[in-house]
Amino acid sequence: MTRQTPIPSQSACPSSLRIGAMDFDGSDIALLNFRNSLQSVPANRTLLHDGADSGKIIIVADGWLATSKSSLSGEVQLIDLLLPGDIADPTSADGKTAGLNIEAVTDAKVCAIPLPVWHKMLAASPRLARANELVQAAERSRLSERMLRLGRGSAESRIAYALIELSLRLKPLGLSENGAFHLPLTQQRIGDFTGLTAVHVCRTLRRFVRNGLVETADHMDVRINDLTTLAKVAGVEPDRLAAEITPVPD
Amino acid sequence: MTRQTPIPSQSACPSSLRIGAMDFDGSDIALLNFRNSLQSVPANRTLLHDGADSGKIIIVADGWLATSKSSLSGEVQLIDLLLPGDIADPTSADGKTAGLNIEAVTDAKVCAIPLPVWHKMLAASPRLARANELVQAAERSRLSERMLRLGRGSAESRIAYALIELSLRLKPLGLSENGAFHLPLTQQRIGDFTGLTAVHVCRTLRRFVRNGLVETADHMDVRINDLTTLAKVAGVEPDRLAAEITPVPD
């Protein structure tokens, strides 16, 4: 398998911001000069701690973020992986405290918008409100799918599902072709995502490779070789899943 | 432990509808004659199937609902339990298909509102929009907490957490006093909620009872006797959890 060619970062100063499958520029988002609120975040930096005062939503412009929770004993569960176009709203029911951690998985560019501003923006732009709605619906759907597998699935099923989910989500971003994509996660983090230990992630991935379901290269490049079988292991119909977790364009 | 006195159902024809911790009457919800849209649902009736065309949100007026997903092999995972004041939005990223099942756990009264109407209502009433926001935030928070335990917690931790979560959520509804509440779930369903088999739920609950953490009576009444220890098992700080998963009044 050949090394995937690195995808050039969108641009130093993007002229529009993608939310879900829709693009927005200054005219759509009258209230926000999002160019000014774009900030770079280095990999592994925590943007927000569980329990801290929140007050902002975060839109991913580039790179990967993760939301997570930790148990008192220090074990980590990744709640969701956020890709470009996704929105993180960490607010919990008290309206101000964050209910989870948000961290950058890779170097990332994000746009942090105070909640009052965000609400004004949504009220001012029905198209933005619609995009937001679809992004939230996509997140709810993938969380449900993952909960099903956390609660009822085997290690194989959890990992197979994660690979398929990410492959499907990366495709409309141009970051996955023919099932091949860059997966910027250590096996430890894959374990945090799937509720498994790093050791068992390793064993399970290697079994996939041995059985020809998947190829890996270069430490973090993945290619799904046998989607049919992998989908069976994951307990998923790829087309239907794509419709449920991938926001549609306007 | 004494049998809990049955709480009288709110009223045959309520004069207001509770959403989160806020009450709304006809003047608040100008666009909806919600009295007319109130419908009764018998226990165990499915309101919506995963994959069906959705198009409505559902507000719980009385009783318990559950959202769930099933694997191809027929195993069920309850994604969330919905209590009076909660809102179910089953829509997935395609904007029309339901991403999960919604079923009545007990006899229930619900209010089903078509999405376009709902959006108009939210736009017309900032207070309703705020209530909706807090209800959604509460749901996100409790889903995160549960994912953490599905992925990283033991059976004891999952069940302890579920009991505490439900006790906390029922309290502001007047349905839980001193940690005692009615839990209208079979052990099979508790297992579907916590990702365990009914057999293991039984063993774990009995261990809690033996150790004095919990009392049970009458097949489905529960009393948390030792919240401190149970919270330690759950890996939770009850006060903080309450703030994160319980919507606050206006």
Added chain:
DNA sequence: CGCAGGCTTGAGACCTCTCAAAAACGGTGG
């Protein structure tokens, strides 16, 4: 060249599941 972090592999322990059977419960009809 040496070091730190990540990956791989093995062996054994532990937790939860599966299968199975019996007891308890709740509702129904006589």
Added chain:
DNA sequence: CCACCGTTTTTGAGAGGTCTCAAGCCTGCG
């Protein structure tokens, strides 16, 4: 009131999957 039935709960025994602990290797980097 009692007998009967299906469902739910309880308990046991054994299998299986995932975790823990541990060691060795590989890679990238200072």
